Amino acid sequence: MRTQLHVRLLCALLAATFPFAGGLAAVHVTTGPSPIPDGEAESAGDLTVANDKLAFSLAVETRAPYGVPRGAIIDLAPVVDGRPQRDRVEFADLIPNNWSAWPNTYQEVKVLERGPQQVVIEAVRDWNQVRITTTYRLRAGSDRIELRTTMTNTGPTALQGLLSGFTLWPSAAGSYFEVPGVAGLAEGPAKGAISDRATAYDTDWAITLHAPYLNFIGSNSKDLLLQHDLAPGESRNIEGWLQVTASGDLAPAVAAEIERKGLPAGHLRGKVTTRDGKPVANPVVIVARGGAPYAWTMGKDGRYDLQLPAGEYEVYATAVAHSRSPVATAQVTANGVTTQDFGTLEPPGRVVFNVTDAATKQPLDARIAIRSGEKPLVEFLGRSVFFTELERKGHYDAPLAPGQYDLQVTSGGVFLGPAAALRLDVTPGQTVHTPVTLSRLFDPPVSGWYSADLHHHADQAEGVTPPEHLARSQFAAGLDLLFVSDHDSTANHAYLERVVGQRGTALIPSMEISPSWGHFNGWPLRPQGQQLAIDTTTATVDEVLAEARRQGAIVVQVNHPFISYGYFSSVTNGMAPGGFYPGFDLLEINSDKIDDDAKVTRALWQYWNAGHRYYLSAGTDVHDVWNFESGVVRLYAHIDGPPSAAAFAHATKSGAAYASYGPLIFPGVLFGSQLRFRPGSQFTLPFRLAAVAGLQQARLISGGQVVATRDFADSPREAQIEFPLTATGRAWYSIEVDDAAGRKAYSNPVWVETVDFVQLDGKH
Numbered sequence: 001m002r003t004q005l006h007v008r009l010l011c012a013l014l015a016a017t018f019p020f021a022g023g024l025a026a027v028h029v030t031t032g033p034s035p036i037p038d039g040e041a042e043s044a045g046d047l048t049v050a051n052d053k054l055a056f057s058l059a060v061e062t063r064a065p066y067g068v069p070r071g072a073i074i075d076l077a078p079v080v081d082g083r084p085q086r087d088r089v090e091f092a093d094l095i096p097n098n099w100s101a102w103p104n105t106y107q108e109v110k111v112l113e114r115g116p117q118q119v120v121i122e123a124v125r126d127w128n129q130v131r132i133t134t135t136y137r138l139r140a141g142s143d144r145i146e147l148r149t150t151m152t153n154t155g156p157t158a159l160q161g162l163l164s165g166f167t168l169w170p171s172a173a174g175s176y177f178e179v180p181g182v183a184g185l186a187e188g189p190a191k192g193a194i195s196d197r198a199t200a201y202d203t204d205w206a207i208t209l210h211a212p213y214l215n216f217i218g219s220n221s222k223d224l225l226l227q228h229d230l231a232p233g234e235s236r237n238i239e240g241w242l243q244v245t246a247s248g249d250l251a252p253a254v255a256a257e258i259e260r261k262g263l264p265a266g267h268l269r270g271k272v273t274t275r276d277g278k279p280v281a282n283p284v285v286i287v288a289r290g291g292a293p294y295a296w297t298m299g300k301d302g303r304y305d306l307q308l309p310a311g312e313y314e315v316y317a318t319a320v321a322h323s324r325s326p327v328a329t330a331q332v333t334a335n336g337v338t339t340q341d342f343g344t345l346e347p348p349g350r351v352v353f354n355v356t357d358a359a360t361k362q363p364l365d366a367r368i369a370i371r372s373g374e375k376p377l378v379e380f381l382g383r384s385v386f387f388t389e390l391e392r393k394g395h396y397d398a399p400l401a402p403g404q405y406d407l408q409v410t411s412g413g414v415f416l417g418p419a420a421a422l423r424l425d426v427t428p429g430q431t432v433h434t435p436v437t438l439s440r441l442f443d444p445p446v447s448g449w450y451s452a453d454l455h456h457h458a459d460q461a462e463g464v465t466p467p468e469h470l471a472r473s474q475f476a477a478g479l480d481l482l483f484v485s486d487h488d489s490t491a492n493h494a495y496l497e498r499v500v501g502q503r504g505t506a507l508i509p510s511m512e513i514s515p516s517w518g519h520f521n522g523w524p525l526r527p528q529g530q531q532l533a534i535d536t537t538t539a540t541v542d543e544v545l546a547e548a549r550r551q552g553a554i555v556v557q558v559n560h561p562f563i564s565y566g567y568f569s570s571v572t573n574g575m576a577p578g579g580f581y582p583g584f585d586l587l588e589i590n591s592d593k594i595d596d597d598a599k600v601t602r603a604l605w606q607y608w609n610a611g612h613r614y615y616l617s618a619g620t621d622v623h624d625v626w627n628f629e630s631g632v633v634r635l636y637a638h639i640d641g642p643p644s645a646a647a648f649a650h651a652t653k654s655g656a657a658y659a660s661y662g663p664l665i666f667p668g669v670l671f672g673s674q675l676r677f678r679p680g681s682q683f684t685l686p687f688r689l690a691a692v693a694g695l696q697q698a699r700l701i702s703g704g705q706v707v708a709t710r711d712f713a714d715s716p717r718e719a720q721i722e723f724p725l726t727a728t729g730r731a732w733y734s735i736e737v738d739d740a741a742g743r744k745a746y747s748n749p750v751w752v753e754t755v756d757f758v759q760l761d762g763k764h
Contacts, residue, residue, distance in 0.1 A: 025051050025052040025053070025140050025141035026051065026115060026116035026117075026140050027049065027050070027051040027115045027116060027117070027118060027119050027138050027139065027140045027142075028049070028050060028051075028114070028115045028116065028119070029047055029048065029049045029111055029114050029115060029119045029121070030047070030048050031044070031045065031046070031047055031048075032044055032045075032046065032048075033046065034046060034048050034057035034075045034087075035048060035055070035084060036048065036055055036056075036057060036075045036076075036077045036084045036086075036087045037077075037084065037085070037086045037087065038086050038087040038171075039057055039074075039075035039077075039087045040057075040059075040062065040065075040074050040075060040087070040090075041057035041058065041059050041060075041062045041074055041075050042062055043059075043060070043061035043062040044061065045060045045061035046058060046059060046060045046061055046062050047060055047109065047111065047121060048075075049119045049121065049136070049138050050079060050084065050138075051079070051138060051139075051140055051141060051142065052079055052082065052141065053078065053079055053141070053142065053143040053244060053245075054076070054077065054078055054079055054138070054143060054144075054145070054244035055075075055076070055077055055079050055084040056073050056075060056076045056077075056092075056136075056138075056145060056242075057073070057074060057075035057076075058071065058072065058073060058074070058109060058121060058123065058136070059071065059072055059073075059074045060109045062074065063535055063536065063537060064091070064537065065090055065091050065461055065487060065488070065514070066091065066099070066487070066514050066515075066516055066536075067102065067514060067515035067516030067517065067536040067537050068091065068093070068095075068102060068516060068537070069102060069104040069107050069125045069537055070107050070109075070537065071107040071108075071109045071123035071124075071125050071134075072091065072093035072094075072123070073089065073091070073092045073093045073136070073145075073242075074089070074090065074091060075087045075089065076088060076089040076092055076145075076207060076242065076244065077205075077244070078205050078244050078245060078246040079246075080246050085204075085205065085246065087171060088170055088171060088174065088200065088205055088207055089168065089169060089170055089171055089200070089207065090169045090170065090171040090461045090462045091167060091169045091462070092166070092167065092168050092169065092207070092209070092242055093134070093147075093166065093167065094132065094134055094147075094149045094164065094165065094166055094167075094238065095164065095165070095167055095223065095225075096127040096130060096132060096151060096162065096164050097127070097162045097163055097164060098163040098218055098223065098225065098564055099218070099219070099223070099516075099563075099564055099565045100516075100564045100565050100573075100575070101516050101517035101518075101565055101570045101573070101575035101576070102127055102516040102517075103127070103128055103517075103575060103577075104125060104126055104127065104537065105126055106124075106125065106126055107123065107124065107125040107126075108123070108124045108125075109121065109122070109123045109124075110122050110123075112135070115140070116140060117139065117140050118137060118138065118139045118140065119136075119137070119138050120135060120136070120137045121135065121136045122134070122135050122136075123135075123136070128155070129153060129154050129155025129156075129157065129159075130151050130152065130153055130154065130155075130159070130230065131151075131152045131154050132149060132150075132151055133149065133150045133152075134147065134148065134149040134150075135147075135148045135149075143243055143244055143245060143252065143256075144210075144241045144242060144243040144244070144256065145241065145242040145244075146239075146241055147166055147239065147240045147241065147242065148237065148238070148239045149164075149166075149237070149238045149239075150235055150236070150237050150238075151164060151230060151235065151236045151238070152233075152234070152235040152236075153230040153231060153232055153233060153234050153235075154233075155232060156232050157232065158229065158230070158231050158232060159229060159230040160229045161227065161229065162227070162228055162229065162230060163216055163218065163223075163225040163226070163227055164225060164226050164228065164236070164238060165211060165213065165214070165216075165223065165224050165225035165226050165238060165240070166209055166211060166224060166238070166240040166242075167209075167218075167219070167222055167223045167224070168198060168200055168207060168209040168222055168224075168242070169219075169222050169461075169462040170200035170207070170462060170464070171460075171461060171462055171463075173202060173459065173464055173466075174200055174201055174202040174205070174464060175200070175201055175202065175378075175379035175380065175464075176198070176199070176200050176201075176220070176221065176222065177198065177199040177200075177201060177250070177293075178198055178220060178221035179193050179195060179196065179197065179198050179214070179217060179221045179224070180193065180194045180195040180197075180289070180292055180293060180294045180295070181193040181194035181195065181290075181292045182217055182221070183292070183293065184220075185217050185220070185221075186217075186219070186220050187217060187218050187219070188216070188217060189215065189216055189217075189227070190214050190215050190216055190217050192292075193214065193217075194289055194290065194292055194294065195257065195294065196210065196211050196212055196213075196214040196224070197209060197210045197211065197253060197257060198211075198221040198222070198224060199250060199253060201248045201250075201380075202248055202380055203247075203248045203380045204246060204247060204248065205244075205245065205246055205247070205248065206243075206244075206245045206247060206248050206249065206250065206252075206253065207242060207243070207244050207245075208241075208242070208243040208250075208252075208253040208256070209224055209240060209241075209242055209243075210240055210241040210242075210243060210253075210256065210257065210260065211224035211240045212239065212240070212260070212261075213226045213238050213239065213240070214226070215227055222462075224240070226238060241256070241260070243256055247298060248298060248378070248380060249296075249297055249298040250295040250296050250297065251295070251297040251298075251305075251306050251307065253295070254295045254306070254307060254308060254309075255307050257309075258307060258308075258309055263309040263310070264309065264310045264334035264335070265307055265308060265309050265310060265332070265334065265335075266307070266308065266310060266332045266333050266334055266335055266336040266337060266338060267305060267306065267307050267308070267332075267336070267337045267338070268285075268287070268305075268306050268307075268308055268313070268315065268330055268332055268338050268340060269303070269304060269305040269306070269337060269338075269339060269340075270285075270303070270304060270339050270340045270341040270342065271302050271303055271341045271342070271343070272285065272299055272302050272303070272304060272317045272319075272325075272341070272342045272343075272345065273302055273341075273342070273343045273345070274343075274344075274345050274346065274347060275343070275344050275345065275346060277343070278302075279301055279302025279303075280299075280302050280317070280319050280322065280345055281300075281301060281302070281319075282298065282299070282300065282319055282320070283298075283299040283302065283304060283317050283318070283319050283342075283345075284296050284297070284298055284299070284317070284318055284319060284378055284381060285297050285299060285304045285306065285315060285316070285317045285342070286315065286316055286317075286318065286377055286378065287306065287308065287313050287314070287315050288313065288314040288315070289311065289312075289313055289314075291314070293377055294313070295308075296377070296378055304317075308332045309332070310332055310333055310334045311331075311332060312329065312330070312331050312332075313329070313330050313331075313332060314327050314328070314329060314330075315327065315328050315329075315330050315340055316328065316342070317342035317345060318345065318376065318378075318381060318401075319345060319381065320348075320380070320381050320382065321347075321348035321381070321382055321399040321400060321401050322345045322346060322347060322348065322381075322401055322402075323344075323345055323346040323374065323401050323402045323403055323428075324345070324374065324401070325342040325343075325344050325345060326344065328340055328342075346401075346402040346428045347402075347428045347429060348399035348400060348401060348402070348428065348429075349399070349400055349401075349402050349426035349427050349428055349429065349430050349431070349432065350397070350398070350399050350400065350426075350430070350431040350432070351396075351397070351398065351399075351400045351424065351426060351431070351432045351434060352395075352396070352397045352431060352432070352433045352434065353366075353368060353386075353388065353394075353395065353396040353397070353409075353434050353435075353436060354394055354395055354433075354434070354435050354436065355388055355394040355395075355396075355409060355411060355436045355437075355438060356394055356435070356436070356437055356438070357437070357438065357439075357440055358437040358438060358439045358440075359439070359440065363388075363392075363393040363394025363395070364388075364393070364394050364411040364438055364440075365387075365388055365393060365394065365411060365472070365475035365476045365478075366387070366388045366394065366396075366409050366410065366411045366436070366438070366476050367385065367386075367387055367409070367410050367411070367413075367473070367476040367477070367629070368385070368386040368387070368388075368396060368407055368408075368409050369384065369385045369386075369407065369408045369409075369410075370384040370385070370405055370406075370407060371405075371406040371407060371408050371421075372405065372406040373403055373404060373405030373406060373407075373424075374400075374401040374403050374405070376401075379626070382400070382401060383626050384626070385625070385626045385627075386398065387469065387472035387473055387475075387476050387625070388472065388476065389472070390468065390471060390472060390475075390499065390502075390503075400426050401426065402426050402427060402428045403425075403426055404423070404424070404425050404426075405422075405423070405424040405425075405426065406421065406422070406423055406424075407421070407422040407423075407424055408420070408421055408422075409421075409422060409436050409438065410438075410476070411438050411440070411476060411478060412440065412477065412478025413477045413478055413629070413631050413632070413662075414661075414662045414692055414693065414741070414743065415442070415451070415478055415631075415634075415660070415662060415664065415692065416440050416441065416442050416443070416444075416478045416692070417438055417439045417440040417441045417442070417692060418438075418439060418441070418692055419438075420436050420437070420438055422434065422436065441690075441692060441717065442664055442690050442692075444480075444636060444664060444666075445480060445643070447666055448638050448639055448640060449636045449637070449638055449639075449664075449666065450480040450481060450636065450637060450638075450639050450643045450648060451478070451479050451480050451481075451631070451634045451635065451636045451637075452479055452480065452481040452482075452483045452508055452634060452635060452637075452648060453474060453477070453479055453483055453618075453619050453620050453622070453630055453631045453633075453634050453635075454483055454485075454508070454510075454521065454523070454557065454588070454617050454618060454619040454634075454635050455483075455485055455512070455521060455557075455559055455588060455590060455617075455618075455619020455620060455621045456470065456474070456483050456484060456485060456619060456620060456621070456622050456630060457470075457484070457485065457486055457487070457512075457621070457622065457623040458470045458484050458486055458492045459486075459492070460486035460487060460489040460491050460492065461486060461487035461488070461489065462487075462623060463486060463487075463623045463624075464623060464624045465622070465623065465624060465625045467484070467492040467495045467496055467499075468495075468499075469625055470482070470484060470492070470496070470625065470630075471496060471499045472625075473622075473625035473629075473630040474630045474631065475503070476630075477629070477630045477631030477634075478631065479630070479631050479634060480505065480643060481505060481506045481507065481508050481643060481645065481648055482496055482499065482500055482505065482506070482507045482508070483507070483508045483510060483523075483619075484496055484507070484508075484509065484510060485510035485511060485512045485521045485523070485619075486511065486512065487511075487512050487514045488511060488512070488513060488514055488532050488536065489511060489532075490509065490511055490525065490530050490531075493507070493509040493525070493527070496509070497509075497527075505643070506643055506644050506645050506648075507524075507645065508523050508524045508645040508648060508649070509523065509524050509525045509645070510522060510523035510524065510525060510553075511525060511532070511548075511551070512559065513532070513534075513536065513544050513547065513548060514536060515536040515537070515539060515544060515577075516536075516537070516565060517565060517567065517570035517575050517576045517577070518541070518544075518558065518559075518561070518565065518566055518567030518568075518570050518576060519559040519560065519565075519566075519567075520544055520545065520548060520556055520557065520558060520559060520567070520584070521556070521557045521559055521588075521617075521619075522545075522547075522548025522549070522551060522553030522555070522556045522557075523553055523554070523555060523557075523645070523649060524552065524553070524554065524645035524646060524648075524649055525551045525552045525553060526551060526552035530551050532547065533547055533550065534547045538577075539577070540577040540578035540581075541567070541576055541577060541578040541579070541580075541581040541583075542578050542581045542583065543578075545581065545583040545584060546583075554646065554649035554650060554653060555585040555586055555617075555649050555652055555653045556583070556584045556585055556586070557584065557585065557586035557587065557588050557617040558584050558586070558587050558588060559588045559590065559619070559621070560588060560590045560592070560593045560596065560621070561587055561588065561596075561599075561600065561603070562593070562596045562599045562600065562603075563593055563596065568603065582612075584614070585614065585615065585652075585653055586614065586615055586616060586617035586652065586653075587600050587603060587604055587614060587615075587616065587617065588600070588616075588617045588618065588619055589601075589616060589617065589618040589619075589633055589659040589746060590618075590619060590620070590621055590633070591618075591619075591620045591621070591632045591633040591661070592620065592621040592622075592628075593621075597744070597746070600616075601746055602704065604616065605701070605703075605704035606704070608732045608734075608749050609703060609704060609732075611730075613655060613672075615652065615653070615655045615657065615672070615748045616635065616657060616658065616659045616746060616747075616748055617635055617652070617659070618633045618634055618635040618659035618660070619633065619634075619635075620632050620633060632661065633659060633660065633661050634659070634660060635652065635657050635658070635659050635660075636657060636658055636659075636660060636664070636665070637651040637652045637656060637657040638651055638656040638657070638670055638671075639651050654672045655671050655672025655748040655749070656670050656671055656672045656748070657671060657672075657748055658671060658745055658746060658747035658748060659745065659746045659747075660737075660743075660744075660745035660746075661743035661744050661745065662691055662692065662693060662739050662741065662743030662744075662745070663689060663690070663691040663695065663737040663738070663739045663743065663744070663745040664689065664690040664691065664745070665687060665688075665689060665735065665737060665745055665747055666687065666688040666689070666690070667685070667686075667687050667735075667747070667750075668684075668685065668686030668687060668688075669685055669686075669750050670750075671734070671747050671748040671749065671750060672748055672749075672750070672751075673750050673751065674751045674752075674753070675750060675751065675752045675753075676752075676753055676754070676755050677727035677752070677753075677754055677755075678727070678754065678755070678756070679727060679728065679729075679754040679756075680726060680727065680728070681726070681727045681754075682724065682725070682726055682727075683724075683725055683726075683727060683752075684722050684723065684724050684725065685700070685722065685723045685725060685733055685735075685750060686720070686721070686722045686723075687720070687721050687722075687723075687735060688718070688719075688720050689718065689719050689720075689721065689737055690717060690718045690719075691717060691737070691739035691740070691743075692717065692739075693715075693739040693740045693741040693743065694712070694715030694716060694717055694739060694740035695712040695715060695716055695717070695718075695719055695737070695738075695739055695740065696711070696712055696715060696738045696739055696740045696742075697709065697710065697711050697712065697737070697738045698710045698712075698721060698735060698736070698737045698738075699735065699736045699737075700723045700733055700734075700735055701733065701734045701735065701736060702731055702732060702733045702734075703731065703732075707733075708723050715740040725752075727752060727754045728754065729753070729754055730752070730753045730754070731751075731752045731753075732749035732750065732751050732752065733749055733750050733752065734746070734747045734748060734749040734750070735747045
């Protein structure tokens with residue numbers, strides 16, 4: 001990251017380079033490191049384009065994220081009073097076939113027009129047999145970048161079922177408003193969409209991707225895609241717009257949508273006051289269409305005005321930590337003005353939580369989630385998930401909108417004890433003191449079992465979790481060691497090392513090395529501050545793994561190996577440079593890709609059948625702790641002595657570990673152990689099992705088949721079981737456990753082999 005001095009110098013350079021005097025709002029292009037604060041384009045050949053509304057930088061020489069070829073937008077920010085604000089994107093450009101591997105042999109970036117009326121830049125790259133030509137156009141005074149990509153199939157083979165389109169991956173902070181009508185759709189056809197835009201935003205900025213070609217959603221609307229074929233010699237044009245404003249108000253995005261679609265439209269306007277008639281200083285009016293959130297506008301001094309396409313809407317008003325008004329129905333007519341006032345808002349109350357252990361009375365780190373009550377759609381108005389503080393363990397104190405709430409408080413997730421359910425009434429201007437006691441049923445570290453979420457992001461790249469909140473979330477999840485693995489970055493290691501020093505625990509510092517054809521976590525890395533020494537756009541798999549080892553990694557895990565750009569998928573498709581390379585240690589069970597759990601376990605079974613000692617990892621891939629939960633899946637590893645990053649890594653590398661979504665396993669024979677018996681010997685594998693939700697079933701696996709099953713009819717929280725076995729040759733045995741809520745745990749194997757009498761006694 002740049003020093004603050006460097007940033008100030010660059011900002012001064014930009015002010016000199018991009019003068020917006022005389023109201024001309026001219027547009028200019030410059031060459032060199034990006035003058036956008038926190039920008040990642042740092043090379044001498046990079047290009048930055050700016051007018052009085054926005055600035056963006058193209059990675060011409062700088063390495064683009066995720067192994068994407070150079071020649072893409074990696075910095076984008078609003079411009080205010082002639083100065084660019086902080087960079088707000090990690091990547092905002094075209095992907096040719098979802099997030100699949102992107103083999104690339106050339107890229108060329110040319111400036112076609114340099115301003116002052118417009119700047120036009122052309123980037124030409126290849127993806128397999130497809131030539132991809134993208135033009136970026138910014139006009140003087142415009143708040144949007146015009147994007148046009150032409151994909152031409154230059155090869156002899158028809159390409160079918162491609163998912164091509166522009167993406168918007170915000171960086172560091174902020175929230176995301178998905179395509180209206182398809183909120184919650186992670187990936188799939190855009191059926192039900194009532195618009196073709198998505199927005200990254202915070203109070204003082206918004207970036208909207210307009211995608212008129214849209215028919216397929218990816219990555220929860222961060223990828224707006226077109227599902228299409230491409231015949232030999234065929235070209236396909238894809239056009240979109242990136243609109244940038246210096247406010248979290250969506251009114252400009254709606255106005256732009258009306259303009260580009262030529263929609264009949266009118267205005268919705270009115271007053272917003274509290275129940276006693278006082279104007280609400282900064283109201284937010286939220287608009288839905290057919291029950292689906294559509295847009296919002298930010299008012300001022302108790303008034304608002306929003307242009308909308310003609311039609312019927314459901315609308316309500318709210319503000320930061322305020323109650324919301326009742327929903328009203330508003331009919332907007334073409335060229336008309338509809339007045340809708342709101343006069344019942346209530347100012348905030350305050351809630352103070354203190355969470356303690358029911359047995360020890362000691363404070364507990366905790367996660368507090370609103371199950372019902374005011375859960376703001378616009379996330380800068382208030383969160384619906386909270387974490388107790390680092391400095392005051394078990395304590396949380398914050399304003400909350402008035403109303404009745406049902407809350408769930410957990411410490412240790414579903415692993416260590418039951419949640420507490422609370423009913424809470426918040427009154428305007430009043431403070432509610434809420435003591436919460438939680439029961440801890442299980443304490444795995446007492447038996448030497450320690451947990452970590454081995455795939456977790458903070459606020460680098462597209463992560464939006466400040467490192468403080470990563471720590472608060474992971475502690476609340478009951479994880480014993482903190483873990484961070486930002487994309488290609490070690491920036492958060494130093495802060496988290498200080499946190500664990502204060503808490504008396506350990507950090508496992510990692511980095512997710514991220515070429516386009518597979519992602520890898522190496523850990524633990526040596527002390528913070530190391531930079532990635534390879535180019536992920538060109539590196540081969542052996543170079544990627546060698547870089548992880550160079551940085552000190554004891555283990556390297558293959559993350560989400562079977563997704564479209566996972567390493568194993570890329571090997572199968574011939575897209576991984578260097579093909580299959582056996583230098584990794586672990587395969588990840590990833591809660592974000594839970595449908596792939598069976599693929600991961602079956603791949604490991606095949607390795608174990610062949611005698612290869614690759615083992616399990618487990619991680620959530622959480623980027624945003626307020627919308628996703630840390631530690632939903634985690635790895636438990638057995639450590640003799642005090643826990644440390646190195647001890648956890650060595651235990652995991654030796655197989656002394658298991659992955660779990662809830663059930664706990666305490667084996668009588670440590671996973672990863674090698675047992676030797678005379679042929680025909682009888683032996684037993686004992687296990688103590690536990691689950692907060694109650695146990696349902698345990699299955700012993702050997703050779704890739706279930707060889708024994710134990711069912712628990714009354715769903716006990718703890719059980720002792722044994723599997724009697726006969727030594728008949730070389731074999732391995734692992735266990736899978738289901739709890740009564742359907743959550744699973746998967747273990748590494750115990751290795752068994754038979755030896756003759758002389759070998760066993762050590763005689764000649």
